Each structure stands twice: as C-alpha cells, then as structure tokens.
Amino acid sequence: MGRTTKFAAAAAASILVLTGCGSNSDDGDSGNGGGGGGDGSGSDVKVGLAYDVGGRGDQSFNDSAAAGLDQAIEEYGVESSESEAEDGEAETAREERLRTFAEAGFDPIVAVGFAYSSAVGVVAAEYPEVHFAIIDDSANELDNVSNLVFAEEQGSFLVGAAAALKSETGTVGFVGGVETPLIQKFEAGYVAGAEAVNPDIEVDVTYLTQVPDFSGFADPARGKTAAQGMFDGGADIVYHAAGGSGGGVFEAAAESDNLAIGVDSDQYNTADPSVQDVIFTSMLKNVDVAVYTFLTEFVENDGEVEPGTTTYDLSVDGVGYSTANEALIGEFETQLDEFKQQIIDGEITVPDAP
Amino acid sequence: MSATTTSPAETPKKKRAVSGRTRRWRWVLVGFLAVLVLMSVLEVVTGASDLTSSGAIGATFIAVMPILLAGLGGLWSERAGVVNIGLEGMMILGTYGAGFFGYHYGPWVGILGAIGMGMIGGLIHAVATVVFGVDHIISGVAINIIALGAVQYLASLTFVGLEGGGQTQSPKIGDIPTITIGPLSDAFGSMEDTDLFFVSQLGAVLRALTTNLSWLVVIGLLLVLGTWWVLWRTSFGLRLRSCGESPSAAETLGVAVLRYKFIAVLVSGGLAGLAGGFLAIVASSNYRDGQTGGRGYIGLAAMIFGNWRPGGLLAGSGLFGYTETLGLRQGGTSVHALLLLLAVVGVALAVWQVRRGGFVTAGALVVGAAALFAVYLSTDTVPGDFTRMTPYVITLLVLTAAAQRLRAPAAVGEVYRKGSAG
Numbered sequence: 001m002g003r004t005t006k007f008a009a010a011a012a013a014s015i016l017v018l019t020g021c022g023s024n025s026d027d028g029d030s031g032n033g034g035g036g037g038g039d040g041s042g043s044d045v046k047v048g049l050a051y052d053v054g055g056r057g058d059q060s061f062n063d064s065a066a067a068g069l070d071q072a073i074e075e076y077g078v079e080s081s082e083s084e085a086e087d088g089e090a091e092t093a094r095e096e097r098l099r100t101f102a103e104a105g106f107d108p109i110v111a112v113g114f115a116y117s118s119a120v121g122v123v124a125a126e127y128p129e130v131h132f133a134i135i136d137d138s139a140n141e142l143d144n145v146s147n148l149v150f151a152e153e154q155g156s157f158l159v160g161a162a163a164a165l166k167s168e169t170g171t172v173g174f175v176g177g178v179e180t181p182l183i184q185k186f187e188a189g190y191v192a193g194a195e196a197v198n199p200d201i202e203v204d205v206t207y208l209t210q211v212p213d214f215s216g217f218a219d220p221a222r223g224k225t226a227a228q229g230m231f232d233g234g235a236d237i238v239y240h241a242a243g244g245s246g247g248g249v250f251e252a253a254a255e256s257d258n259l260a261i262g263v264d265s266d267q268y269n270t271a272d273p274s275v276q277d278v279i280f281t282s283m284l285k286n287v288d289v290a291v292y293t294f295l296t297e298f299v300e301n302d303g304e305v306e307p308g309t310t311t312y313d314l315s316v317d318g319v320g321y322s323t324a325n326e327a328l329i330g331e332f333e334t335q336l337d338e339f340k341q342q343i344i345d346g347e348i349t350v351p352d353a354p
Numbered sequence: 355m356s357a358t359t360t361s362p363a364e365t366p367k368k369k370r371a372v373s374g375r376t377r378r379w380r381w382v383l384v385g386f387l388a389v390l391v392l393m394s395v396l397e398v399v400t401g402a403s404d405l406t407s408s409g410a411i412g413a414t415f416i417a418v419m420p421i422l423l424a425g426l427g428g429l430w431s432e433r434a435g436v437v438n439i440g441l442e443g444m445m446i447l448g449t450y451g452a453g454f455f456g457y458h459y460g461p462w463v464g465i466l467g468a469i470g471m472g473m474i475g476g477l478i479h480a481v482a483t484v485v486f487g488v489d490h491i492i493s494g495v496a497i498n499i500i501a502l503g504a505v506q507y508l509a510s511l512t513f514v515g516l517e518g519g520g521q522t523q524s525p526k527i528g529d530i531p532t533i534t535i536g537p538l539s540d541a542f543g544s545m546e547d548t549d550l551f552f553v554s555q556l557g558a559v560l561r562a563l564t565t566n567l568s569w570l571v572v573i574g575l576l577l578v579l580g581t582w583w584v585l586w587r588t589s590f591g592l593r594l595r596s597c598g599e600s601p602s603a604a605e606t607l608g609v610a611v612l613r614y615k616f617i618a619v620l621v622s623g624g625l626a627g628l629a630g631g632f633l634a635i636v637a638s639s640n641y642r643d644g645q646t647g648g649r650g651y652i653g654l655a656a657m658i659f660g661n662w663r664p665g666g667l668l669a670g671s672g673l674f675g676y677t678e679t680l681g682l683r684q685g686g687t688s689v690h691a692l693l694l695l696l697a698v699v700g701v702a703l704a705v706w707q708v709r710r711g712g713f714v715t716a717g718a719l720v721v722g723a724a725a726l727f728a729v730y731l732s733t734d735t736v737p738g739d740f741t742r743m744t745p746y747v748i749t750l751l752v753l754t755a756a757a758q759r760l761r762a763p764a765a766v767g768e769v770y771r772k773g774s775a776g
Contacts, residue, residue, distance in 0.1 A: 054522055220645060221420075221638045229683025232407060233684050244522065272526040
C-alpha cells in the first residue's frame with residue numbers, strides 16, 4: 001500500500017525534474033545566422049528549426065532536415081537558429097521552444113517530426129502572423145501551418161519491387177519497428193511492389209512492438225531475432241522500417257549471407273563497413289527536399305506559402321530508392337525506373353494501408 | 355536446485371541429501387526430455403516447424419541471457435533483503451559501459467566496463483538503501499531515471515563525431531568469440547534434417563549448443579550455477595541469506611548485516627550491468643539509446659516467478675525468452691501451435707483439480723481450454739498484435755498457478771538499521 005504511494009511520488013517528482021531540464025536546456029541556440037553562403041542574396045528571412053530528439057548529427061531524420069536548411073542558407077542566405085528536443089520532455093517544453101522562436105521574430109518556423117503536432121497547433125494559433133511548417137504530420141488545419149508529408153508507400157513500392165526482382169527463394173520479409181499507421185504505410189507499399197513483380201511472392205511481416213510500447217524503434221536485439229527468423233524461414237531479403245532496430249536486421253543478413261534493405265536515409269553510406277555489402281538498397285525519405293522546397297517557396301514568394309498539406313512523392317523526389325550499392329542494384333535500375341514512371345503517371349496507385 | 359526439506363525424523367541425513375540431489379538432477383533431465391517429446395508431438399500435430407528449430411533455440415539463448423542475468427542480480431540483492439527495482443537503470447549503465455569500453459578497448463574490456471558501470475549503479479543503490487536507509491523502491495526508481503539521463507549525456511559527449519556513432523548510438527563493438535564444435539555441429543545438423551520424430555528435435559537442441567554459442571552465454575549459465583553454490587553451499591551465502599530473512603537475528607549472531615547487504619547490492623549491480631553488456635555486445639553490436647526495453651523489470655519478474663531461486667529463475671527467464679523468440683520469428687504459426695498446447699495443459703490441470711476436489715476451478719479450466727481449442731481450430735495463424743503478448747500472457751498464467759507457493763525472503767524491502775537487534 002505504502003509502496004504504491006511512494007512509487008507514485010517518485011514518478012511524479014521525476015517528471016517534474018525532467019520537465020525542468022527540458023525547458024532550461026532546450027534553447028541552446030547554435031546561432032547559425034549571418035547567411036553562411038557567400039553567394040546568398042542576404043535575405044532577411046529568419047528560419048527557426050526545431051529538431052526532434054537527436055538533433056543535428058543523428059545520421060537520420062534530423063540530419064536530413066538540417067541538410068535542407070543548409071542548402072537554403074547556401075542558396076538564399078537566410079538566417080537561422082536551431083534547437084533540439086530532449087528525450088521524454090513534456091509537451092509544454094515543445095510549445096515553449098516554438099514560442100521562443102516566434103517571440104524572437106523567426107518566421108518561418110520548421111518543426112521536425114510528428115511529435116510537434118499538438119505543439120504547433122497551439123503555438124500557431126497564438127501567432128497567426130508567423131508561418132509554421134511541420135514534417136511528417138498533417139493533423140493541423142490552420143492557415144499559417146504547412147504540413148510536409150511523404151508518400152513513403154511509393155518509395156517502399158520501389159524497394160519491394162527491387163526485392164522481388166532480386167529474390168531467388170520467392171520469399172521476402174518486412175520488419176516494422178512499431179505497428180503504427182505510419183509504419184503500415186511502408187509495409188503496404190512494400191508488399192504491393194513485391195507483388196507487382198511476382199504475384200506469387202510471399203512476404204513475411206513482423207512488427208517488433210505494439211503501440212504504446214515504442215521500444216521497437218531502438219531494440220537491435222529484437223530486430224536481429226525477427227530477421228533471423230525470416231531468413232531461417234526461407235526469406236532472402238528483409239526490408240526494415242524500424243529505426244535503430246534496423247542495425248540488428250543488417251547483422252542478421254550479414255551472418256546468414258542474405259540481403260537487407262535500409263530506410264529513410266541511404267544506409268549503405270552510414271552503416272558499419274562490416275554490414276555495408278548486404279545493404280541491397282534503401283528507401284529514401286528526403287526530408288531535406290521538403291525543407292528546402294518549403295523554404296525556397298517562402299523566400300521567393302516573400303513569405304507567401306500555401307497552407308495545408310503537401311505530399312512529397314516520387315514526382316518531386318520526396319521519396320525514392322538508393323543506388324549506392326551499384327553492384328547489386330545496378331541491373332534492376334531500368335525496371336525500377338519504369339515502375340517509378342508508372343507511379344508518377346498514375347498508372348499504378350500504391351495503397352497506403354495494408 | 356533447492357535445499358531439501360528433509361524431515362528430522364530421517365536419521366542418515368548426509369546420505370539422504372546426496373541421493374536427493376542426484377534424484378533432483380535426474381528429474382531435471384527427465385523434465386527436459388519430457389518437454390522435448392511434448393514439443394515434438396506438438397510440432398508433428400500442428401506442422402509449426404519453427405518450434406524446435408536450431409535457429410529458434412539459438413536465438414532463445416540470446417533472448418534469455420539479459421533477462422536471466424538481470425534476474426540473477428535481483429536474486430543477490432533480494433536474498434540479502436534489498437529490493438532492487440533499479441535493475442533496469444543498472445542495465446542501461448551497462449549498455450553504455452559496453453559501448454564505450456567495448457569500442458575503445460575491445461569486447462572483453464567492454465564486458466568489464468559494463469560490469470563496472472552496473473556496479474556504480476549498485477553502489478548508489480547500496481549507499482542509499484543500506485547506509486542511509488532510503489526506501490528501496492524510491493532509490494531504485496531514482497536510479498532508473500538518473501541512469502537514462504546519464505547515459506544520454508555521456509553518449510552525446512563520447513560518441514558524437516565517431517564514425518558510425520552519434521547521440522543515440524555507439525559505433526559498432528567487436529564480437530565476443532563464439533564456440534562451434536565443427537564435426538558435432540555438422541552431425542547434429544544432419545540429425546536435425548532427418549525429420550524423424552524426436553531425433554530431429556534433439557538434434558536441433560544439440561546443434562544449437564554446438565554452433566555459434568557465445569562464450570558469454572556459457573559464462574552466464576556458469577554464473578547461475580555459481581550463484582547457487584555461493585548462496586546455498588557456503589557460509590558466506592548462508593549469512594547473506596540470513597540478512598534477507600531475519601537481519602536482527604543475524605546481527606545477534608554476529609553477522610555484519612550492513613556489510614553483507616552492501617556486498618549483495620554491489621554484486622547485483624555488476625550482474626545487471628553484465629546483462630546490459632550482453633545486450634549491447636552479443637545480442638546486438640552497439641550501444642543504442644533505450645535498447646534495454648524493460649528487460650530489467652522482466653528479469654525481476656522472472657526471479658519472483660522462480661521463487662527467489664536460481665533454478666526457478668532459469669526456468670522463468672527460459673520460458674519468457676523462448677516464447678518471445680517464437681513470437682518474433684515465425685510468430686503467426688508458432689504461437690498458433692502454442693494455443694493447442696495451452697488447451698491440452700488446461701485439460702490436464704482440470705483433471706488434476708477434479709482429483710483434488712476442485713470442481714469449480716476444473717470447470718473454469720475446461721471452459722478456457724475449450725475456448726482455446728476453438729480458436730486453434732478456427733484460425734490458421736495468430737495476428738501480430740497477439741504474438742507480441744505471448745510471453746507476458748504465458749508468464750502471467752504460470753505465475754497465477756504458482757503464486758500460491760511463492761515465498762519471498764521474509765525481510766525483503768525492510769530498511770534495517772545497525773543495532774536494531776538490541
């Protein structure tokens with residue numbers, strides 16, 4: 001009895017402590033201002049970029065957003081400031097971060113990741129004159145919010161087709177981190193792509209955890225077990241959409257002489273050399289393209305941007321597949337580019353739910 | 355592996371104990387073979403071929419170890435009367451230790467680093483609970499929170515800028531060597547491929563034991579044996595356990611209670627750290643933020659499942675690790691087959707209850723078994739949402755059945771102050 005109360009007290013105290021940390025340390029502005037690019041026109045646009053956990057240097061999502069910003073700095077000489085989220089921080093800490101940008105005169109403000117969804121909703125309503133963009137979320141319908149989302153199912157379709165073309169056993173696998181609608185988009189596209197090439201193909205699907213347990217995105221041990229099971233069951237290529245658990249999938253592939261497909265960034269370039277060769281291709285989600293396009297539009301139209309949802313798909317290179325592992329993927333490029341063209345032309349409609 | 359409950363009436367005590375122990379080992383062997391026969395039958399009936407494949411068994415070793423080692427840590431601590439809910443945090447410290455030391459100085463030093471980092475967590479817990487008498491739960495929860503923050507901070511200090519490293523992960527760590535006994539592995543491999551009833555399954559188990567078996571798995575299993583020996587066969591262990599049963603009685607007999615508790619919690623931290631190290635180095639190959647995923651808590655549950663005894667802990671973590679592995683590998687068909695097993699076990703338990711006169715319980719068991727059997731017949735596979743639940747559901751079921759017989763150390767969780775005996 002007393003134990004439960006004490007537990008609750010400890011938990012409550014810890015939340016307070018964490019919140020305190022969050023709001024104190026969040027605004028470590030890296031002061032990247034001053035138009036880093038020499039040839040920039042010295043635009044007076046001041047961009048505020050709020051990262052998700054991990055920030056610049058995470059070799060993934062946030063880094064990609066940073067690359068888009070860097071390109072805009074180079075091109076237009078926009079001023080910028082960046083700040084990143086703490087793991088497990090409170091909702092109010094996110095709101096405060098966006099509010100600080102707005103107060104300091106930053107416009108537009110780009111929030112990276114769906115975790116900012118409600119924070120953007122709250123702060124955008126408070127500052128109707130400031131433009132907001134949020135990546136990977138389309139919940140907000142305010143006039144000053146642009147939702148930048150991706151057609152992950154289209155990119156997944158292409159790697160699914162690639163897997164089916166390459167597979168010798170007629171079985172391929174998919175490891176999802178957490179069973180959320182977002183990750184199911186990857187699965188749906190992948191399965192559709194594989195079946196477009198080989199209608200009889202068998203696709204093993206495993207999700208590492210179920211909502212609300214998000215540890216499936218950070219558990220390489222489970223990723224490895226799941227992929228090993230697929231390889232033992234006859235699959236010869238496994239695609240992962242499992243974030244940090246993907247490292248385990250690559251290892252399982254390397255140990256059993258099979259292949260794996262990466263996700264989000266070109267993982268052939270970032271993976272450890274010992275598993276590089278088994279990374280057949282990667283489904284690319286070009287967050288940099290979305291950030292750069294949004295900023296370009298903003299600068300060129302003097303702050304006038306379309307509110308609402310913009311989907312970055314194959315036609316604008318918002319998603320795609322990697323050809324970094326030339327030795328393996330090279331022979332299929334023609335066929336894959338045909339599929340790509342068919343999707344762009346609307347001849348193939350890719351499902352976004354399994 | 356428990357101390358026998360020999361009644362004082364039986365006179366030739368020593369002889370009795372020895373034969374009791376031999377008999378126990380024989381029971382373990384018989385139990386193992388019985389389980390294997392059961393699984394073979396299940397495999398034949400259901401056609402779920404992954405139930406006893408060498409791949410599944412090999413992966414089970416990997417899945418079991420972090421839970422087992424964390425549970426062993428809990429065992430040391432709780433046997434000395436200190437609740438250690440901070441196991442998860444000490445494991446997290448261990449994963450970082452393995453990442454940092456493993457990357458810079460090789461995997462074996464990484465293991466030592468993991469143990470060392472876990473012991474730092476254990477030291478904090480020991481100082482708080484043993485020296486200052488802080489409530490065990492509060493201290494443990496605090497360690498879980500502090501550990502998470504600390505490793506995130508340390509990772510951003512030490513892994514950023516390294517190739518393949520970053521704020522949320524370390525670069526790749528080298529591998530701990532594995533044992534493969536070539537000829538035996540091949541022989542058992544062909545035994546597994548025979549598809550003969552039982553022979554194939556036995557071959558699969560033996561093959562898993564002789565192929566790519568990590569040294570750290572062997573060390574982990576030896577630690578279970580070592581823990582049993584130290585805690586139940588030495589005077590040191592007897593004194594340590596007496597601190598968990600009745601510290602004041604122990605103190606009146608001259609046992610340095612606080613010192614024993616302190617040592618136990620330190621060892622506990624080291625074992626939890628090793629569990630984290632195993633996770634980072636063997637189960638995957640780098641430190642990754644959040645990779646423990648609650649395994650420390652599962653270890654604690656496995657220890658309770660095992661009635662605060664090494665053998666029971668091994669069974670508990672084995673059951674959990676095995677069902678989790680099955681669910682992750684070819685979950686749909688394997689877990690579907692387990693439904694049939696559960697239904698049969700339900701009927702067997704019902705028969706047993708009827709013989710003891712428990713008609714209501716028996717009725718409930720039969721209804722449950724019939725429902726499971728109906729589900730088994732009407733479906734081909736189990737959806738992913740349910741395969742992830744399997745280990746938890748099965749552990750809960752067994753715990754419910756066994757809970758009546760569990761007995762925690764009598765003074766576990768109590769803050770003991772020096773001199774309270776007086």
